[in-house]
Amino acid sequence: MKRILSAIQPTGSIHYGNYLGAIQNWVKLQSDYHCVYGVVDYHAMTMHYQPAKLRENTWEIIFSLLALGIHKENLFIQSLVPEHTELGWIFNCFCSYGELSRMTQFKDKSDQVKDIDKDAFVSAGLFDYPVLQAADILIYKADYVPVGKDQEQHLELARNIASRFNSAVSSDYFVLPEAMFTEALKIRSLADPQKKMSKSLGEKHYLSVFEEEAQIRKKVGSAVTDDGTEQDKGTMSPGVENLFVMLKACGDLSLYNDLWNQYHDPQLKLSYKDLKQSVADALVAETNLFKLRKKEILVEKKDIKNQIKESSAEIRKIAQQTLKEVKELAGLQNLRY
Ligand code: ATP
Numbered sequence: 001m002k003r004i005l006s007a008i009q010p011t012g013s014i015h016y017g018n019y020l021g022a023i024q025n026w027v028k029l030q031s032d033y034h035c036v037y038g039v040v041d042y043h044a045m046t047m048h049y050q051p052a053k054l055r056e057n058t059w060e061i062i063f064s065l066l067a068l069g070i071h072k073e074n075l076f077i078q079s080l081v082p083e084h085t086e087l088g089w090i091f092n093c094f095c096s097y098g099e100l101s102r103m104t105q106f107k108d109k110s111d112q113v114k115d116i117d118k119d120a121f122v123s124a125g126l127f128d129y130p131v132l133q134a135a136d137i138l139i140y141k142a143d144y145v146p147v148g149k150d151q152e153q154h155l156e157l158a159r160n161i162a163s164r165f166n167s168a169v170s171s172d173y174f175v176l177p178e179a180m181f182t183e184a185l186k187i188r189s190l191a192d193p194q195k196k197m198s199k200s201l202g203e204k205h206y207l208s209v210f211e212e213e214a215q216i217r218k219k220v221g222s223a224v225t226d227d228g229t230e231q232d233k234g235t236m237s238p239g240v241e242n243l244f245v246m247l248k249a250c251g252d253l254s255l256y257n258d259l260w261n262q263y264h265d266p267q268l269k270l271s272y273k274d275l276k277q278s279v280a281d282a283l284v285a286e287t288n289l290f291k292l293r294k295k296e297i298l299v300e301k302k303d304i305k306n307q308i309k310e311s312s313a314e315i316r317k318i319a320q321q322t323l324k325e326v327k328e329l330a331g332l333q334n335l336r337y
């Protein structure tokens with residue numbers, strides 16, 4: 001079986017961008033591939049964070065992923081597999097400063113930090129995190145990486161690091177991982193549709209897949225759209241397009257087609273209030289199901305924590321083997337295992 005690796009940061013709750021752009025697909029892939037999915041807590045330290053909240057979010061994401069249909073044995077927590085950071089260091093030496101400077105996520109996220117406070121601390125970890133991400137992928141010798149469009153550039157970097165390492169040690173040790181974009185949608189922030197929906201942007205920007213009904217209605221109701229002139233011109237603003245994308249992904253298709261036609265028919269005018277109402281209804285129906293499954297999971301919380309520690313230990317064996325081989329190739333010393 002070909003292997004797949006993907007990961008999510010424990011920086012907040014799982015939102016519709018994560019779900020529609022990644023996790024929905026992760027669930028399906030489990031039947032045809034050997035899937036390894038990480039909750040990458042080392043990455044969540046790259047921006048301002050609180051230790052207790054990080055610990056809580058890590059488990060929260062684990063419980064959420066299980067409720068969304070990810071199998072326990074496919075899940076690991078990154079800090080339970082310390083080989084990632086060791087390989088990350090090695091890869092730092094095969095990645096240039098210039099390459100990292102070109103990563104748009106770094107620009108976006110450092111701007112985000114500075115928007116709040118222009119003298120804010122931008123960590124070297126934030127600059128360097130794509131290298132750790134390359135280690136996350138390559139340590140499992142993943143064949144495919146199902147990423148959202150926002151991560152495409154990072155995967156390209158991982159491929160560059162792998163081939164640079166290969167030529168430095170004169171081997172074809174790493175097979176270059178490929179991106180898998182099956183139906184990956186990009187969801188935008190409701191409050192600022194110029195930006196993608198992100199956990200780290202803060203709660204008003206994202207819609208959790210476990211969000212309470214009243215909150216969903218409130219957030220969707222106040223989603224940024226436009227004043228209607230775009231509709232007259234026959235173009236579509238990012239905010240309205242985002243609502244259509246979510247409706248299509250969660251709602252019934254005939255309703256979607258109906259509203260879509262109303263938007264594009266010059267004789268009619270689609271009311272954004274109606275569109276929002278339909279989006280909110282579709283989201284509420286879907287979240288109810290997710291919340292129910294999460295409730296069941298939480299009953300067995302304690303057992304699940306132990307099982308995830310075990311699955312992490314099992315997955316770690318692959319990482320240990322890779323690191324051992326890499327150190328050998330790189331001229332480093334290995335302890336006898
Ligand atoms: P953070 O703000 O901490 O970076 P995030 O919301 O961007 O959080 P990640 O943990 O970085 O989420 O990403 C998890 C997965 O979700 C990745 O595969 C990523 O490509 C995908 N993803 C994240 N945001 C979106 C989005 N708005 N639309 C589609 N896919 C997304």
Ligand code: MG
Binds near residue numbers: 198
């Ligand atoms: Mg992200």
